[in-house]
Amino acid sequence: MTLELFGLKKIPLVKKGDDIAKIIEDDLKEEDIQLENGDILLIAETLISKAEGNIIKMDDVEVSDKAIEIAEKCKKDPKIVETILQESNEIVAVGPNFIVTETKHGFVCANSGIDESNVEDGLATPMPENPDKSAKEIREYLEEKYQKEIAIIITDTQGRAFRVGAIGTAIGCSGINPLWVRIGDTDLYGRALETTEVATADELAAAASLLMGQADEGIPIVLIRGFDAFNILRDTETGIKPLLRPKEFDVFRK
C-alpha cells in the first residue's frame, strides 16, 4: 500500500489567457508522464487566478470608509482591506494584520484568500472566480486527451483556528467527492468508525503542499498516484461544497 507524489517540473510562469490544461498536457509530454486512472492533479490556486487575469491593481482600488475603519483595527493597508471586503460575504473576525472573512465562494479564511505573493509589486491575486469550474474544465480536457478517469483539486495555503502555521487546503475540485462519508464502515472490533467524515480533498491538498512548498522556484502542480479510494470517491458532479460548514452549524460563528 503506497502513495506517490510527483511535482511537475516544467510548468512555466503563467500569464493572463494561458490555458492551464494545455500547459499541464505539455509538461506531462515533456516529462514523459502518462496519466493513469485514479491520478489526482493538484494545482496551486494562484496559477488559475493568473491565467484568469484575476489580478487587482492596488493603485485602482477606491477605499471605502468601512475599509479605513477596519484597516485601523488590524493595521493593514486600507487598499488591501478594501479588496478583502470586496471579495467577502462577511467578516468573521479581525486580528493583528489579518481579517478572517467568508469569501464570495463561502470559504472562511484569512484576508479572503487574497494572495500578495508571486505577483509583481502593486498587484494582488484574489482566489479564482470559480475553482470548481476551473477544475472541471481542466479535468474534462485531460480526460479526453488521455482517456483516463482523473481528479483535479485546486489548492490554497490557509491558516487555521487554534493552530499555528498554514497548510495546503482544497478550494475547488472535480472528478472526486472531496468528503469521504464513512458512516456504516466499522473498525477492528466491528464498531462503527469514530471518524465518519474525512475531508479527503484537504488531506490530498496538504500532501501536495509538502512538494509545492519545497523547491526554490516553487512547484505549482503535483500529481498524486496510488490513492485507491479514488474509486469509492469518483464523482464528476460534486465540487468543493461538501467541505464548507454552513454558518448556522458552526459553533465558532455565533
Place this chain on the structure above:
Amino acid sequence: MTLELFGLKKIPLVKKGDDIAKIIEDDLKEEDIQLENGDILLIAETLISKAEGNIIKMDDVEVSDKAIEIAEKCKKDPKIVETILQESNEIVAVGPNFIVTETKHGFVCANSGIDESNVEDGLATPMPENPDKSAKEIREYLEEKYQKEIAIIITDTQGRAFRVGAIGTAIGCSGINPLWVRIGDTDLYGRALETTEVATADELAAAASLLMGQADEGIPIVLIRGFDAFNILRDTETGIKPLLRPKEFDVFRK
C-alpha cells in the same frame, strides 16, 4: 521531485505494555525496509495509547454534576462527558454531540481527543499521556538501531472549525521541527513569501492519513520518504508545541 508514502502492513493489534519501537523494527525487518536518513514515520495515536494501557473503563467513571449539566446540553453520555472534562484544561465550545476542549496537552479539539473507536465496547482511549515523549523514545530507539536520522510524528484525526470533515493532524513529534518558519524566503519575483509559517508536521500527518484510512484493517503506521525539507527542519529538541497557538493570540477564543 517526488515523495513516497508506504503503509506498514505487518503491525499487529497492540496491547498494554507492547513496545511500539520494537514492533516497528520487527515490521520493517519483515517487510525488508531499511530506514534511510530523512525518513519520517507517522504513528496513529491510538496505537500509543493502547501500548500505554491508557484506557478508560466507562463503568468506573464517576459522573460529576458539571458533566451531567454539559451532557444535557450536548446530548452525550454523561460518563463520556466526564472523561472529556477530566482530560481537558477548559471547555472551548459545546455543540450537538461534541465538546470542543483544550486538552491537558494544550490541543484544541473535539471531545478532548478521546477515541471510542478501535477499543472493545465499554472502553475509550484518551490521547497518549505525552506524545512528544513517546515520539522521542521511538525515534531514539530506531535511530540507534539503524544509525540514521529520522523523525517520528504521532497523528490523530481531528475536525476543524469552518470546514466539514476531519483530517490527519500531528499531536506529537521528535526529530523534526513541526513548524517551517520561512521568514526571509522569497517568491518567484523576489518578494517575501506570503506564507511564512507552514505547519509541516500537520501536512505530513494529513498525507499519512490518506493511507491510514484506506485499508479495511487500518494502517496505523506510515513511512514518508523523500521529504527534502527534513534537512532544514531537523531538530531533536523541539516537540509539537510550535503548532499550538496560545489562547491569548487566538481570535476564536475570546
